[in-house]
Amino acid sequence: MKLPDDLTGLARVAEVPSWAELNRQWLVAQIAGLAHRIKTVDSRDAESADDPTTFTPALVHCANVFGLSPFERHLLLLVAGLQLDHGLRQAVAARCPDGSARASFGLALEALPQPHWDALSPDSPLRHWRMVEPEPGPVLSRAPLQIDERVLHFLAGVPANDPQLTSVGKVLEPEREVTGVGEPSLTNLVARALTAAGDRAIIVLHGDKSDAAALRDAALASIAPLGHPAAWFSANDLPADAMSVTLLARHIDREAALTGIFPIFAAEGDHAVRTATGLVARLHSPCLWLGSPGNELSALPRTARVLRFELPAPSPQRTRERLLA
Numbered sequence: 271m272k273l274p275d276d277l278t279g280l281a282r283v284a285e286v287p288s289w290a291e292l293n294r295q296w297l298v299a300q301i302a303g304l305a306h307r308i309k310t311v312d313s314r315d316a317e318s319a320d321d322p323t324t325f326t327p328a329l330v331h332c333a334n335v336f337g338l339s340p341f342e343r344h345l346l347l348l349v350a351g352l353q354l355d356h357g358l359r360q361a362v363a364a365r366c367p368d369g370s371a372r373a374s375f376g377l378a379l380e381a382l383p384q385p386h387w388d389a390l391s392p393d394s395p396l397r398h399w400r401m402v403e404p405e406p407g408p409v410l411s412r413a414p415l416q417i418d419e420r421v422l423h424f425l426a427g428v429p430a431n432d433p434q435l436t437s438v439g440k441v442l443e444p445e446r447e448v449t450g451v452g453e454p455s456l457t458n459l460v461a462r463a464l465t466a467a468g469d470r471a472i473i474v475l476h477g478d479k480s481d482a483a484a485l486r487d488a489a490l491a492s493i494a495p496l497g498h499p500a501a502w503f504s505a506n507d508l509p510a511d512a513m514s515v516t517l518l519a520r521h522i523d524r525e526a527a528l529t530g531i532f533p534i535f536a537a538e539g540d541h542a543v544r545t546a547t548g549l550v551a552r553l554h555s556p557c558l559w560l561g562s563p564g565n566e567l568s569a570l571p572r573t574a575r576v577l578r579f580e581l582p583a584p585s586p587q588r589t590r591e592r593l594l595a
Contacts, residue, residue, distance in 0.1 A: 275377070291324055293427040296327045303352040304344070305361040308381045324394045326427045335527040336395045344382040345389060348373050349402055349417040375404060399524050418528035424528055434521040439503040441531070442490065454578060460492035463577050464556055470575055471556040474563045477581030484581055485560040489534050496569070498530040500558075505535060505542035508549060515545065519552035526555035537561035544546065 291350075321330050326533050333343040351358040352373055359371035364375065375538040379385045380512070388394055390410065401421045404413035423430035431441050475485050475492075493500050501522065509515055525531045535550065537543045537559060547566040548559060559567065563578060571578070 273514075277546050286444055286523065290427045292322070292325050293553040296322060297329065297426065298355075300329070300347055301358050304347055304351055305355070307383075308361040309380075314579055332401075332421070332425065334338075336399055336401075337414045339384065339397055341378075341382055341384045341386055342389050342394070343395055345373075345394065345400060345415075346417070346421075346425075348378060348382065349415050350422055353417065353473070354424055354426060359576055367524075372414040374412050374414055378415075379411070398520075402522065420525075432521055434523050435501050436528070438496055438509065438518065439501050442500045443484050443542050456581065457488055457492040458495075459555060460488070460579055461495050463579075464492065464496065469554050469556065472550060472559050472567065472570075472576045473556065473559075474559045474567070474576060474578045475502060476560070476562050476578070476580065482560075486536070489558050490580055493516050493532050493534075496530075496532075498532055501525065501531050501533045503533065503546070505537045506548040508542065508545045512546055512548070515549050516552055519549055524555050532558040534561050538590065 322329065329343065329347060332338070332346070338346065348358075351369060355394075362373060362377065363369050363371040365381065366372070375390050378389075381389070386490070390397060390402070390404060401418055403411060403416050403418070405416060407413040419432060420432040420434075433443060460473060460475065463471075472556060475488055476483060490500060510520060511551070522531075522533050526533070533555065535546050535557060537546055538561060543561070544566055546559075547570070550559065550567070553572055565577060567576060
């Protein structure tokens with residue numbers, strides 16, 4: 271086999287690191303800088319290096335989409351770094367009176383730049399989006415801090431699903447999961463609507479009640495060109511109590527902010543539809559609703575955000591194809 275005369279171009283391409291490797295290198299450097307700051311007396315005045323312009327690290331993306339302050343961003347880096355780096359654990363252990371390598375809010379207030387007390391208030395981004403939580407205890411400043419496992423994996427650039435979503439639904443990759451092409455003109459319209467609708471929008475796909483597979487195909491075909499995953503939920507599998515519904519909605523919105531995931535709700539059964547409607551009412555991210563919009567969905571305060579698309583009745587040929595599939 272004859273090799274190319276000039277392999278320089280191929281070597282140059284091979285040397286370009288992936289986003290995951292760039293993210294890893296950047297995160298390692300940030301954690302090392304944080305460990306150095308914690309060891310030094312003047313750590314509060316030290317600042318991290320400028321963020322890269324060639325790619326967006328996961329921590330920077332997280333800070334941007336959730337509106338983290340510089341102190342909250344450093345606090346998130348601290349609790350993540352303690353899970354990932356032995357050197358940082360040593361630095362924290364040397365600073366703690368009891369020698370434990372566990373972050374506390376008091377340590378963060380002492381060691382991190384631009385501290386503010388409300389960074390761990392219940393309404394702060396870190397707490398609202400369930401990224402960081404203090405362990406139960408009488409003194410908040412001394413309570414060890416825990417990072418959510420899904421957030422930790424995201425910061426490290428490790429593919430993972432949120433257990434809060436997969437416990438009641440399924441994460442789908444449309445480009446691999448689509449089993450039919452749907453109606454191209456309709457799915458193109460839906461894809462454009464998803465792109466343009468913005469926050470708190472409900473895209474309703476409805477049609478022949480007996481052809482649930484057609485709705486599924488149309489929904490996944492609409493999302494596939496956008497390059498985003500989908501979170502598929504059957505209304506019958508959703509939790510019924512208000513607290514669990516609120517928590518699930520928050521996790522869906524968090525995942526949408528992190529990865530651009532699109533939630534899809536397959537509505538069936540009157541009671542289940544009411545539960546799904548309650549969940550959709552709490553969402554800020556756009557979603558797809560498969561089935562009749564119903565009176566409950568139409569009565570939501572954001573009715574103007576409900577966009578309806580009706581699938582045409584399946585042709586006899588398409589029906590035969592489905593029966594033979």
